[in-house]
Amino acid sequence: MKNRLNAAFLFDIMCITVGAIIAAFAIEEFLVPCTILDGGVVGISIMLNTLLKFPLGILTVTLNIPFLIIGFRKMGKMFIAKSAYAMIIFSVFLEIFAPLQNMTEDYLLAVSFGGVLLGIGVGLVIRFGGCLDGTETVAILLNRKYKFPVGQTVLIFNVVIFATAGFIFGFDRAMYSLLTYFITSKVLDIVENGTEQAKAAMIISNDAKEISEQIYQRLGRTVTIMEGEGLVSGKKTVLYCVLTRFEVRELRDIIGAIDSSAFIAISDVSEIIGHHIKRSDALQTKPPGDPH
Numbered sequence: 001m002k003n004r005l006n007a008a009f010l011f012d013i014m015c016i017t018v019g020a021i022i023a024a025f026a027i028e029e030f031l032v033p034c035t036i037l038d039g040g041v042v043g044i045s046i047m048l049n050t051l052l053k054f055p056l057g058i059l060t061v062t063l064n065i066p067f068l069i070i071g072f073r074k075m076g077k078m079f080i081a082k083s084a085y086a087m088i089i090f091s092v093f094l095e096i097f098a099p100l101q102n103m104t105e106d107y108l109l110a111v112s113f114g115g116v117l118l119g120i121g122v123g124l125v126i127r128f129g130g131c132l133d134g135t136e137t138v139a140i141l142l143n144r145k146y147k148f149p150v151g152q153t154v155l156i157f158n159v160v161i162f163a164t165a166g167f168i169f170g171f172d173r174a175m176y177s178l179l180t181y182f183i184t185s186k187v188l189d190i191v192e193n194g195t196e197q198a199k200a201a202m203i204i205s206n207d208a209k210e211i212s213e214q215i216y217q218r219l220g221r222t223v224t225i226m227e228g229e230g231l232v233s234g235k236k237t238v239l240y241c242v243l244t245r246f247e248v249r250e251l252r253d254i255i256g257a258i259d260s261s262a263f264i265a266i267s268d269v270s271e272i273i274g275h276h277i278k279r280s281d282a283l284q285t286k287p288p289g290d291p292h
Helices: 002-034 040-052 056-072 077-097 107-127 134-146 150-169 171-192 208-219 245-258 279-285
Strands: 198-205 224-230 234-244 263-268
Touching (some): 002 040, 002 056, 002 107, 002 245, 040 134, 056 077, 208 234
Antiparallel strands (some): 198 263, 224 234
């Protein structure tokens, strides 16, 4: 079991490394030469790099540090560790790719190929348990505390950044940046295997109580517990919870560490109607031992 978990972790790290390198290549070789911005912290870093000529890699990792500190105690340690690693690799390769000859100075080609490559890179990082931008961490925290949708929160951040870029560099650059963002988002969704931020997980396990407690402690998500009966296996406990796509990888890690034989079905949730209790709500209305 331990060897299997170690192998899975190393595979995650390898894929996160590849994703961060691809994303850095897309930024430095396609977007920066044409003053086209990515969203979030990276977009702010590109603006400061263009205006002040500070190294882009150093700006990116420096601006992301406060977001990692904010998220350290509120989110899973593994998520923060993987994210910090991804951001460091991303920043290092931004500096490695900076002296190379730019792939193109044609805006349409930069938007198209840069957006696709960036979506692939960011999608790999997210799929295997990390993130490259601190604004995503803040968006997840706001989602947990105030129920703001993660995708909409990130979009609001980026619209503000692109509007600022429009005033500084011209609104044609802002429009190119917005188009790149949409291309990146669509490709990211394909790589990450989901088009929605919300996911529903159904888990069938003989260790349902321990799994539900770990989900509650590490993700801040409460779990609905149901009794089921298999045609062959007999009576089973079924767990159901709703979470964001950023939490899916950690959910798999939680379940894998407790019950490697558990059955897990993860599906998209197109809409959530009603009140879904999270940890902050549960602490006010439920005793700690009651998962739902």
